[in-house]
Amino acid sequence: xxxxxxxxxxxxxxxxxxxxxxxxxxxxxxxxxxxxxxxxxxxxxxxxxxxxxxxxxxxxxxxxxxxxxxxxxxxxxxxxxxxxxxxxxxxxxxxxxxxxxxxxxxxxxxxxxxxxxxxxxxxxxxxxxxxxxxxxxxxxxxxxxxxxxxxxxxxxxxxxxxxxxxxxxxxxxxxxxxxxxxxxxxxxxxxxxxxxxxxxxxxxxxxxxxxxxxxxxxxxxxxxxxxxxxxxxxxxxxxxxxxxxxxxxxxxxxxxxxxxxxxxxxxxxxxxxxxxxxxxxxxxxxxxxxxxxxxxxxxxxxxxxxxxxxxxxxxxxxxxxxxxxxxxxxxxxx
Amino acid sequence: xxxxxxxxxxxxxxxxxxxxxxxxxxxxxxxxxxxxxxxxxxxxxxxxxxxxxxxxxxxxxxxxxxxxxxxxxxxxxxxxxxxxxxxxxxxxxxxxxxxxxxxxxxxxxxxxxxxxxxxxxxxxxxxxxxxxxxxxxxxxxxxxxxxxxxxxxxxxxxxxxxxxxxxxxxxxxxxxxxxxxxxxxxxxxxxxxxxxxxxxxxxxxxxxxxxxxxxxxxxxxxxxxxxxxxxxxxxxxxxxxxxxxxxxxxxxxxxxxxxxxxxxxxxxxxxxxxxxxxxxxxxxxxxxxxxxxxxxxxxxxxxxxxxxxxxxxxxxxxxxxxxxxxxxxxxxxx
Numbered sequence: 001x002x003x004x005x006x007x008x009x010x011x012x013x014x015x016x017x018x019x020x021x022x023x024x025x026x027x028x029x030x031x032x033x034x035x036x037x038x039x040x041x042x043x044x045x046x047x048x049x050x051x052x053x054x055x056x057x058x059x060x061x062x063x064x065x066x067x068x069x070x071x072x073x074x075x076x077x078x079x080x081x082x083x084x085x086x087x088x089x090x091x092x093x094x095x096x097x098x099x100x101x102x103x104x105x106x107x108x109x110x111x112x113x114x115x116x117x118x119x120x121x122x123x124x125x126x127x128x129x130x131x132x133x134x135x136x137x138x139x140x141x142x143x144x145x146x147x148x149x150x151x152x153x154x155x156x157x158x159x160x161x162x163x164x165x166x167x168x169x170x171x172x173x174x175x176x177x178x179x180x181x182x183x184x185x186x187x188x189x190x191x192x193x194x195x196x197x198x199x200x201x202x203x204x205x206x207x208x209x210x211x212x213x214x215x216x217x218x219x220x221x222x223x224x225x226x227x228x229x230x231x232x233x234x235x236x237x238x239x240x241x242x243x244x245x246x247x248x249x250x251x252x253x254x255x256x257x258x259x260x261x262x263x264x265x266x267x268x269x270x271x272x273x274x275x276x277x278x279x280x281x282x283x284x285x286x287x288x289x290x291x292x293x294x295x296x297x298x299x300x301x302x303x304x305x306x307x308x309x310x311x312x313x314x315x316x317x318x319x320x321x322x323x324x325x326x327x328x329x330x331x332x333x334x
Numbered sequence: 335x336x337x338x339x340x341x342x343x344x345x346x347x348x349x350x351x352x353x354x355x356x357x358x359x360x361x362x363x364x365x366x367x368x369x370x371x372x373x374x375x376x377x378x379x380x381x382x383x384x385x386x387x388x389x390x391x392x393x394x395x396x397x398x399x400x401x402x403x404x405x406x407x408x409x410x411x412x413x414x415x416x417x418x419x420x421x422x423x424x425x426x427x428x429x430x431x432x433x434x435x436x437x438x439x440x441x442x443x444x445x446x447x448x449x450x451x452x453x454x455x456x457x458x459x460x461x462x463x464x465x466x467x468x469x470x471x472x473x474x475x476x477x478x479x480x481x482x483x484x485x486x487x488x489x490x491x492x493x494x495x496x497x498x499x500x501x502x503x504x505x506x507x508x509x510x511x512x513x514x515x516x517x518x519x520x521x522x523x524x525x526x527x528x529x530x531x532x533x534x535x536x537x538x539x540x541x542x543x544x545x546x547x548x549x550x551x552x553x554x555x556x557x558x559x560x561x562x563x564x565x566x567x568x569x570x571x572x573x574x575x576x577x578x579x580x581x582x583x584x585x586x587x588x589x590x591x592x593x594x595x596x597x598x599x600x601x602x603x604x605x606x607x608x609x610x611x612x613x614x615x616x617x618x619x620x621x622x623x624x625x626x627x628x629x630x631x632x633x634x635x636x637x638x639x640x641x642x643x644x645x646x647x648x649x650x651x652x653x654x655x656x657x658x659x660x661x662x663x664x665x666x667x668x
Contacts, residue, residue, distance in 0.1 A: 134560030134592045191530040198529050198564040226468030226571045226614050230532040233557070234564025258468045261613075275606055279595075280560050 357402025
């Protein structure tokens, strides 16, 4: 799945600024991919990009219209079809990460086929993947693991890619979820791959590379999550990580979606992830801890991070508050 | 997936007795499901059942023709189609666990649809599954875990079901792979489920039950297998096992399919599986060790099993040589 750039970000009829968070993510991490935004009349979200209709976007060189909004239910809205049709006729591909598929809407599918355009449903892998070989690959790899789902793994990975690029390192972000794919333009929604091929899919998107190249692989789920641990296990073995970063949200009262499950403590979580990751790379180590402290005050956050840093003798940062440069310093020792 | 019994076992044109091992497995574990066998002219495999053509099988009350043979490549052979067609016309369903699907052969699919017959491709789940909830379910559950793939998990599970039934216990074998499904008549090929739903599928096939009921869940893969650990991880969390059995093959030189990977030692393997399983059931424990000693002499096997039994203070048996009654004794303490 390789989405052509640049993008027109489609914000639709978003009734809530948060509904356009995918568009905001793309624009935050890759403003250079985004030439403009398309907002329907009632739209209240705003990425602050130049407003464009399809014709203007075409003149500006857009290759793909990206649906960067989720309405209630996360499905492609009937109200959007006329605009999506116009975009296809203008020569754009379409990309979406919603629960239903562009490819399942006959009007769009037939038009795209007849015009030779692509419809990217990034939540649904179209490629088939081999069974993982576990063979050692050249190049270096970093993976985020977490105490839970939705604790900042993607954010941490994107922050690392940005910082490593800024420091002149040879690095690629490897997306494993739909938002990451739309932000970076490629990757695989690993949770939608058939169970036998999870690790194989990860091997496929992180192939052999230059000795100094880093794959920064987007983590998913948690080995401690009773619903999704299979995804995480396959991701860890397929990644063959040299470096792990632990991601955590310290105010979470229970595992996401599982009210009867507490989060593991950090030490327990690191131990299990290390044991697991060592099967495929005995030299793997943790290089940092990334904490989402958005629910803590500045003082509380500092206190929490200082405590974690002292306990584990590893840089503990909130990437949003202070960036990840201290983790990159640690990474350069590998 | 619920396959109607009794079965006519189709041995096709098997050129090698081993090619019919699925049929032999069904007949070994559930002779009461099998009323006869159908062998084509050149067939060299033999389950020792009454030879029947389709008409005779119909008269004998057969409900399903089960393809119990794998030719080279594991696909449905063109040479079988005429017989499969005849079986559908006689009112039988068809069941197969091969790499291609009965449902993808237009001749069979159209005929089955027009006659209201079912085509069971047991390797490919047709149901959609929910995300696992991790909620505690009533009833008790046992799962085999292994140092590697193909070390006797299914055999151990079937032997346990048989022994537990013989001792009057309330028990169900829960198949998680295609051979187990054909042997028992229901289940889900867990390695073919989409990654997000592995644990959810296992929860679905092992629902709440009587307090004294045991689900004996067929294990798959290994947490130490770089290709398939995701399947195993989801299976462990979905199972919410009260009891684990470690399965091992002591002469294996490397992980199956992974020449560069050694097997874990038994203690390491038990530790990681326990840690993993405790997330969903803190009281889980190992109740036995099941060793496939087919590559050892009687003396070597005894010596090996005695050593393991002494080291772990758990019954260590080869289910083929001595059965699993000593493990069932241990199980009754839970």
